Structure formats: C-alpha cells, structure tokens
Amino acid sequence: AHQGISNMDVATDNPETSDGISPAHLSTGQVAFFLAYGWVICLWLLSEFLNWTRKPSQDVHAEDDLEQKKHLLEDGSGQKAGNGETVKAELPPPGSTTPKATAYAGASHGLLADMASSHLVRCALLDTEAIRKELPTLRAMVEFGTLMVWYYIADRTDIIPSAGKSYSRDLFIFLFVILTCVAIGASMQTVKAPVLLVRQQTEEWKGWMQVLFLLYHYYEAKEVYNAIRIFIAAYVWMTGFGNFSYYYKTADFSVGRFGQMMWRLNFLVFFACVVLRNSYMLYYICPMHTIYTVMVYAALGIGYQLNQKPNWILIKMGLCVAAVLLLWDCKPVFYAIWSPFTWLMGYLDPRKPGNDELYEWYFRSSLDRFIWIHGMLCAFIHPWWSSVLTSIDAMPAAKRTVVRSTIVAGCGVVGYFWYTQVYVLPKVEYNKVHPYTSWIPITLWIVLRNMTPTLRLHHLRLYGWLGCITLETYICQFHIWMKTTIPDGQPKALLSILPGYPLLNFALVTAGYVFVSHRLFELTNTLKNAAVPHSNNHLLLRNCLLMACAGVLLYLTTYGAMHLFIRQIL
Known part of the structure; x- marks a missing residue:
C-alpha cells in the first residue's frame, strides 16, 4: 500500500494482526x-541543569537574554531585521541566533558561516551557553515530542484497548444540545462593535461545526453525512474569505507570512505522518486547505498592484473559476498535473485496496473546488454588505421590521427548496451536486446569523475556543480519541480507557483529547514563531536550510545504521 510522505520503511515482511491487516x-x-526525541530530551535536561546551577553573578549577559525574551531578532550586522524595522518573533529555536550568536558570523562571512554559528549547530556541538539559553524552546520541543509518542502508544500499541462504534441519534443530539446550552449559559460574550463576520463569530462557527463533525466520526452517524459535507465546505469557504481579507487589506505577500501559514497547516500533520507512517492524504483537510490557501495567495499575489481596481479583482476571480474548470472538471488534466506528486498526494485504504492512488485527492478536493472562490467574493463585497446592514439598522422601527422579515422569509423559501431538492438526496447523488450548491446554505447561515446588531455583537466563547483548535482536534481524533491501528487506516475503533462504561469513557477520553489538542495548538504556534520569522528573509532562509539539512542528515544516518546493523541482527 502507498505510504505517502512517510513511506520510509526498511521492512518487507509484515506479520498479520487480529483483523487480518499487516502492520x-x-x-x-x-x-x-525517536532518536531525535531522545537527543532533545538529553539537551533539555542539560539545559534545565545549567539554568538551575547558574549563579546570579554569572549572568553577565542579562540584557541580551532580556532582549531575546522580548523576541527581537537581529541580523549579523547588528542592524534591525527586515526593512529597517524590528521583527517580533517567539524565542528562537536551536536553529536561530541571538545577537551574540550572529556576531560570530558577521555579514562578510555569508550564509554558511551564519548557519555554522546558529544555536542548532551549537547545541548539537554541546555548546553549554547555547543549550542554556534555549531552555524555553527545548521545553516546547520535548513536550511536542512527548505528545507524538502518546499518539504512537495510544494508536499503534495494545496498551490501551479499543472498542467498537455504535450510533444513537438520541445521544448524538443530546450531547450537542447539552454543550450548546453550556456555551450559551456560561460563555456568552460581546464584541466592541456589531461587525459583519467578526473573527469571534467565525471562530464560533468553526467550533460548533467541529463538534458535530467529530461526533459524526466518533459515532459513525452516517445519516448526517450531507450536513458534514456542508461543514467542510464552510471551512474551505473561510480559507477563501480569511486569506482574501488579509491580503486585500494588507498587501502583505511576504515569504515569511506565507511560510507561517504553511507551517500552521502542515507542521503537526507532517510529524503525525512520520511517527505513525501515514499518508498525507489520510488527513485530507490539511492538503485541501493548503492548496486553496496557495491558490488565494497566487490569485492576489500575481499582479498585486491591480488589487485596488475592482474590475481586476473580478477578472482574477473569473480566472480562478476557469482554472478550477480546467484542473478539476477536466479529469485527465488533473491527473497529468498531480501524477508526479503521487508520492505525496496518493492514498489507498489498506482495508479497501484499490489501484487509483490519486482518486482520494481528486474526490476530496473536487467536492469543494468552487466554494473558496465564493469566500473570496464575500470578502470582496464585505464593505458593501456591511453598509447594507448598517442602513437597515438605521431604518425606522416599522420599516426595519418589514425589511428584516422579508429577508428572513426569503431565506426560508430558498432554504426550503434547497433542503427538499438537494439536501435529502442520497449520498452519491448529493456529492454530484454539492460543488454547485454548497454556497446556498453557507450564504443563508451568514445572512441569518448577522441579521441584527444583537446577533453580530454576541458570540459563544466556548465554541470560539474550540474553533481555534479545529486543525488539532481534526488530526488528534484519529489517534488519541479513536484508533486506526494500522498505517493509513481509517479510525474504525474507539479508544477505551474504561471498558464497559461507554459514557464515562467518552468523558475521560474526550477531556484528554481536547487538552492534548490545545497543547499542540500552542506548541505549533510557539515553534512557528520561533522558526519562521515574518519579515527577516535572511533568517528564514537560514532556518529552512538548517532544518532541511538536519532532517536529511538524521534520516540518512538512521537509514545507514538500520541497514548496517538492524538487518544483520534480523
């Protein structure tokens, strides 16, 4: 079976498991x-020891440390990074330098000398001063690695037993209703102004959709499949809406900002693929958001000088539609473009063997191939839309009531026909029309959710908090909430810490699952800010080269050792 980006196996024979699948x-x-994880643990312990035994009188560089904690990055010449402005970032990882470290290189020594003086190299060479200063980053790396080890233990070992899935419509609805009541009663908050689609509202939107999405997987609630397809389309819609809004307002097409986006989307999934030997496409949401983020970036970044001209924005959106029609509606073109990337985008379910490794990528991405453009369009007309709502709010009470009632009635009629003609279709038939109709319920929800200032002012913080960690909860669900048990397997079983007590087990496992998801969200952002500076391209290039070189060197060394020693033992 295809193993995607994690197909780095040296074994050829696989013993059978209880379900007949070979691990x-x-x-x-x-x-x-695991070798890197062990090495980082050693560095972390040494760093803790060095900081614990350090005397106050030895702190001759207190100012440098203070500046580092304030996340100021400087280049080798001692000038402020970027275009003459100070760059804010998190504490640098072992691959970054402090002002003192960059002095070793100097501008005249070039990139290689700068790499050699980085904290990554200095830590590898057991430079105690570098190791001591990198304590916060080493802590983050150890915690992240520990959570990845928990992934492996929970999903790929028999230490924690598994249980089968069972669906109860009553329980499914009950859990969502209870959580919503708690959110309304305990986490209702207001924003400063009744802004259309304010960030807190979109985070709330993602949160309650994610809850239903996760419950759908946990209980295998097949009857709500069509609703889940709409939720996924809404996530992709937000990719178009959010990225367009940012680029259109800021014109920030910097490599650093783009790199931070790619890190946010793919850092966790990369390590999940490596540690669990899964294909990238097992977590199809990640490549979908990645490709549509890239397409929004390309749409606005190419000829960005024209973005202030409305006609050119519409032309660009038209070109996006044409590109989608060419890339997805012409299937041979899609396969011709993506075939060279089968090693990355290919996927075969080991429990349902087939021979078309790109089918999963084609199927998943084609379902939502248009909705990101609708998100861009909504972001483009956002000012006009906001002015319409403001004008309605300013109308006399009687007229305002009539206008709002008319809009709600219109939404009801459209929603009724969409539900009776589209939503109730069987799964296969619905998937055929989904790419062309998913914008309807999404638009209706946006209109109704923002109809009055009161609705725009209030949001549910609990769902908003969950909405911030949707990527982490999506990936974690496969391995520490449910179990896949085999490489590239779908989560067909549940993690069972309390066998025989399904509801208590659900509560306990869910609490741990959400906690780990939140920690991974925090750690991903911490390491992102440390490794991917926004405005210092020189530092970004150096860090990328260092991480790539370190990864390749580690992999080749491990590969050689396994072939020279482990195979001989076996």
Whole structure:
C-alpha cells in the first residue's frame, strides 16, 4: 500500500494482526524521530541543569537574554531585521541566533558561516551557553515530542484497548444540545462593535461545526453525512474569505507570512505522518486547505498592484473559476498535473485496496473546488454588505421590521427548496451536486446569523475556543480519541480507557483529547514563531536550510545504521 510522505520503511515482511491487516515494522522515519526525541530530551535536561546551577553573578549577559525574551531578532550586522524595522518573533529555536550568536558570523562571512554559528549547530556541538539559553524552546520541543509518542502508544500499541462504534441519534443530539446550552449559559460574550463576520463569530462557527463533525466520526452517524459535507465546505469557504481579507487589506505577500501559514497547516500533520507512517492524504483537510490557501495567495499575489481596481479583482476571480474548470472538471488534466506528486498526494485504504492512488485527492478536493472562490467574493463585497446592514439598522422601527422579515422569509423559501431538492438526496447523488450548491446554505447561515446588531455583537466563547483548535482536534481524533491501528487506516475503533462504561469513557477520553489538542495548538504556534520569522528573509532562509539539512542528515544516518546493523541482527 502507498505510504505517502512517510513511506520510509526498511521492512518487507509484515506479520498479520487480529483483523487480518499487516502492520509495518518501524520505518526509517519513525526511528529517526525517536532518536531525535531522545537527543532533545538529553539537551533539555542539560539545559534545565545549567539554568538551575547558574549563579546570579554569572549572568553577565542579562540584557541580551532580556532582549531575546522580548523576541527581537537581529541580523549579523547588528542592524534591525527586515526593512529597517524590528521583527517580533517567539524565542528562537536551536536553529536561530541571538545577537551574540550572529556576531560570530558577521555579514562578510555569508550564509554558511551564519548557519555554522546558529544555536542548532551549537547545541548539537554541546555548546553549554547555547543549550542554556534555549531552555524555553527545548521545553516546547520535548513536550511536542512527548505528545507524538502518546499518539504512537495510544494508536499503534495494545496498551490501551479499543472498542467498537455504535450510533444513537438520541445521544448524538443530546450531547450537542447539552454543550450548546453550556456555551450559551456560561460563555456568552460581546464584541466592541456589531461587525459583519467578526473573527469571534467565525471562530464560533468553526467550533460548533467541529463538534458535530467529530461526533459524526466518533459515532459513525452516517445519516448526517450531507450536513458534514456542508461543514467542510464552510471551512474551505473561510480559507477563501480569511486569506482574501488579509491580503486585500494588507498587501502583505511576504515569504515569511506565507511560510507561517504553511507551517500552521502542515507542521503537526507532517510529524503525525512520520511517527505513525501515514499518508498525507489520510488527513485530507490539511492538503485541501493548503492548496486553496496557495491558490488565494497566487490569485492576489500575481499582479498585486491591480488589487485596488475592482474590475481586476473580478477578472482574477473569473480566472480562478476557469482554472478550477480546467484542473478539476477536466479529469485527465488533473491527473497529468498531480501524477508526479503521487508520492505525496496518493492514498489507498489498506482495508479497501484499490489501484487509483490519486482518486482520494481528486474526490476530496473536487467536492469543494468552487466554494473558496465564493469566500473570496464575500470578502470582496464585505464593505458593501456591511453598509447594507448598517442602513437597515438605521431604518425606522416599522420599516426595519418589514425589511428584516422579508429577508428572513426569503431565506426560508430558498432554504426550503434547497433542503427538499438537494439536501435529502442520497449520498452519491448529493456529492454530484454539492460543488454547485454548497454556497446556498453557507450564504443563508451568514445572512441569518448577522441579521441584527444583537446577533453580530454576541458570540459563544466556548465554541470560539474550540474553533481555534479545529486543525488539532481534526488530526488528534484519529489517534488519541479513536484508533486506526494500522498505517493509513481509517479510525474504525474507539479508544477505551474504561471498558464497559461507554459514557464515562467518552468523558475521560474526550477531556484528554481536547487538552492534548490545545497543547499542540500552542506548541505549533510557539515553534512557528520561533522558526519562521515574518519579515527577516535572511533568517528564514537560514532556518529552512538548517532544518532541511538536519532532517536529511538524521534520516540518512538512521537509514545507514538500520541497514548496517538492524538487518544483520534480523
């Protein structure tokens, strides 16, 4: 079976499991990860010891440390990074430098000398001063690695038993209603102004959709499949809406900002693929958001000088539609473009063997191929839309009531026909019309959710908090809430810490699952800010080269060791 980006195996024979599926031996990537994890633990312990035994009189560089904690990055010449402005970032990882470290290189020594003086290299060479200063970053790396080890233990070992899934419509609805009541009663908050589609509202939107999405997977609630398809389309819609809004308002097409987006979308999933030997496409939401983020970036970044001209924005959106028609509606074109990337985008379910490795990518991405453009369009007309709502709010009470009632009635009629003609279709038939109709319920929800200032002012913080960690909860659900048990397997079983007590087990496992998801969200952002500076391209290039070189060196070393020693033992 295809193993995607994590297909770094050196084993050829696989013993059978209880379900008849053969598990793979540890791959080179997995062994490399565990070796790196052990090495980072050693560096972290040494850093803790050095900081614990350090005397106050030895703190001759207190000012430098203070500046580092304030996240100021400087280049080798001692000038402020970027275009003459100070760059804010998190504490640099072992791959970054402090002002003192960059002095070793100097501008005249070039990139290689700068790389050699980085904290990554200095930590690898056991430079105690560098190790001591990197304590916060080493803590984050150790915690992240520990959570990845928990992924492996929970999903790929028999230490924690598994249980089967069972669906109860009553329980499914009950859980969502209870959580919503708690959110309304305990987390209702207001924003400063009744802004259309304010961030807190979109986070809330993502949150309650994610709850239903996760419950759908946990209980295998097949009867709400069509609703889940709409929720996924709404996520992609937000990709178009959010990215367009940012680029259109800021014109910030910097490599650093784009790199931060890619890190946010793919850092966790990369390590999940390596540690669990899964394909990238197992977590199809990640490549979908990645490709549509890239397309929004390209649409506005190419000829960005024209973005202030409305006609050109509409032309660009038209070109996006044409590109979608060419890339997805002409299937041979899609396969011709993506075939060279089968190693990355290919996927075969080991429980349902087939031979078309790109089918999953084609199917998943084609379902929502238009909705991101609708998101861009909504972001483009956002000012006009906001002015319409403001004018309605300013109308006399009687007229305002009539206008709002008319809009609500119109939404009801459209929603009724959409529901009776589209939503109730069987799964296969619905999927055929979904790309062309998903914008209808999304638009109706936006209109109704923002109809009055009161609705725009209030949001549910609990759902908003969950909405911030949707990516992490999506990935974590496969391995520490449910179980896949095999590489590239779908989560067909549930994690069962309390066998025989399904509801208590659900509560306990869910609490741990949400906690881990939140920690991974925090750690991803911490390491992102440390490794991917926004405005210092020189530092960004250096960090990327260092991480790539370190990864390749670690992989090749592990690969050689496994072939030279482990194979001889076996």
